[in-house]
Amino acid sequence: MATGDRSASETLSAELEAKLLRQLGHEWRSINYAHLKSALRMPTLTLVDGTATGEAVYWCPQRRSLELERGAAVGGDWAELLEAIKREAIQQFVDERLGIDEQRHGPAFRRVCRRLGVRTPGERAGRRAPGPGPGQAAGSERVLARIHKLLALARSPNQHEAETAALTARRLMLKFNIAADETRRAGQAPPRDYGYRHLRPHRARVEEHDHRLARLLGAYFFVESAWLPVYLPRVGRRASVLEICGLPPNLELAEHVHDFVLSTAQRLWLEYRAATPEASNQDRLPYLAGVVAGLDAKLEAQASAFEEQGLVWLPSPDLGAYFRRRNPRLRYGQGVGGAASEAHARGRQAGQRIVLSTPVSSSSSAPTPGPPRALPPGSAKSR
16 A cells, blocks of 8 residues: 655644544454454554555554554545555454464465455455466456447447447446356356455545445446445544445446446536526435436346346355455445435436446557547437
8 A cells, every 4th residue: 555645744733633543543443343353452553654664554563553654544545544454453463363473464464364355465456366367367358358449339429339339348247247157156267356446536425326326336237335434534534435346357347337427427417407597506416316326227227138138147155255254344324215306307317318438447548538428318228
């Protein structure tokens, strides 16, 4: 994890820094309870300008202290800071409970990390060790490359071409996941290479459209998702971040869909408000919820058509197990709902016209993406 900007710590008052330390203590106790069954004794938590190892967090067994790099704690990504604290709590567990004498972050440490679904140092987001074999990795890259091209085609101004390309991309990803699970169940593949990602932006309050979008990702894009609490040190308050778990190609696609839908829904709202004199700021959240609900209905209809074609994917027990290892004490939040309104209905109509498009990865050779698009009013739905 990259450390934060050290200059950011200069803006933190003594009161906010004290609140930050209390919050860090709360986070350590939660990790100890949820992942390690309260097996550890509380260490001394210290904010430092640089840890002994140069990492964001460092467990010092000689002093029984947990050093946290000040810049990372104040200006870094809180969700990734918690991952670093988890790793060092596991290192403390290996040192103090298992009593294993090995180099820092050695084999025993890595075994416990894998058992708990915690990413070890050096592993990139969305992937855990051991990685997939060359054939698996190449297969995933080929699928992503094809989906990349299809979603680029989905930007076509031709309605039929755009809808066909987007639908073909979904069918390809569905077939890929069905085939991968069948290979795994037949014992012809190693354990699945699950990982996680935290999706921006952080939410001070998780609204209905946020809940709907998280549900949509889990229902149609082969990931498990959960809203997790984070802390904003500069303002001294809590927020939430959406974590998704799944295979690397599924994480890639789900993150793309998440960002695409949020930006498209916001654009559609601005267009609706500009064209509707009676619309007000109070209509924004119902409209956004309607947009996601409309897209959900469209994707559900497509999923039903896939089922009629014999393409049915059931969530893998392995994915559920990995998700629960990462979030053993997860409390499920409220479901989606909300009162119907004119803005919600108009948003739903707009959402049903959305065509998922633009490239999945900026590293591909596809054309530079333009603004997200939706089909104009009155366009036919995809089949």
